[in-house]
């Protein structure tokens with residue numbers, strides 16, 4: 001039995017063995033509570049957390065004091081948006097975000113609306129990018145926060161973060177970015193990009209699951225968020241709860257490894273990704289979703305027209321692990337809202353597959369995946385009456401299907 005090839009690194013990355021090594025002592029001999037101030041167990045744990053905080057801060061150009069450890073990016077998204085909404089209630093209640101954000105942001109914004117807030121959802125163009133003039137026009141007197149992700153989880157499309165940061169600064173509104181898909185993969189510097197708050201997570205950058213961080217800027221300006229978890233006052237009062245010391249130590253190590261290795265990883269993976277795309281483009285009616293100009297180096301979201309994505313996946317999912325449609329809602333078989341926001345019809349959205357490579361992806365695996373997926377596409381099309389009609393030159397958009 002051949003190994004199942006993993007090309008779903010945007011869902012989660014495998015934990016780097018060097019990260020696991022770093023974590024182990026904090027389950028055993030160094031098992032202390034980082035808040036215990038009266039003995040060596042506590043001091044060792046606190047030291048590990050302090051060190052990890054430095055490693056994580058260094059990766060994003062922040063001060064260690066600006067890192068709030070959380071259980072992951074979902075919690076960090078919630079803390080940023082709800083925390084700003086509460087803290088800056090006297091200044092205003094309007095938040096601007098984008099329709100292609102992760103559900104952790106969109107559903108939090110929905111909650112904000114229920115709580116009496118006002119949310120503007122910017123649309124994206126067919127490349128997946130926002131219009132900066134639309135952003136400018138959306139900012140009002142009562143706007144307190146702009147929440148725009150760095151890189152999209154489904155398409156890998158990178159928003160013009162630096163320009164967004166500039167607009168926010170000019171207008172005196174806070175800029176929060178869910179940078180979960182970007183941190184550790186491409187250079188992310190909070191100062192250079194005018195970021196005030198930023199969420200990211202361990203398990204998308206070769207660290208453990210269940211740990212993440214919210215960056216909260218401490219000067220120029222000093223930003224504060226209202227805690228969403230009350231208790232012992234950990235994390236400077238912004239996030240109570242005993243720190244997950246082994247996971248935090250691992251997250252720190254993961255951050256350090258990314259800082260040292262992301263450039264070479266990105267170079268290698270972009271070559272493999274481009275190869276994958278070029279090979280698929282040899283098939284007919286293949287479309288790359290999202291701009292190829294500003295995109296994460298390891299991601300390709302591809303529609304194989306007239307082939308149903310879930311069915312296609314069944315032809316190779318014993319050998320290749322990928323995601324179709326929206327990763328997080330693929331259980332529902334609803335076509336991806338992200339792809340629909342780019343203007344894709346249901347057919348193209350349904351025929352999409354996301355390939356996301358990672359640090360441990362090899363050239364051999366990519367070559368095998370190309371062959372398996374290409375064969376699957378061919379197989380599905382051979383069986384498809386729609387494909388036959390297409391090949392006969394019938395205009396499928398003009399056909400009146402009987403069920404309508």
Ligand SMILES: *Cc1c(COP(=O)(O)O)cnc(C)c1O
Pocket residue numbers: 010011071072073074075102104149151152153178179180181200201202203204210211212
């Ligand atoms: C994965 C992901 C999240 C959620 O992160 P968790 O750590 O699993 O909670 C949030 N936003 C984006 C863009 C993601 O890709």
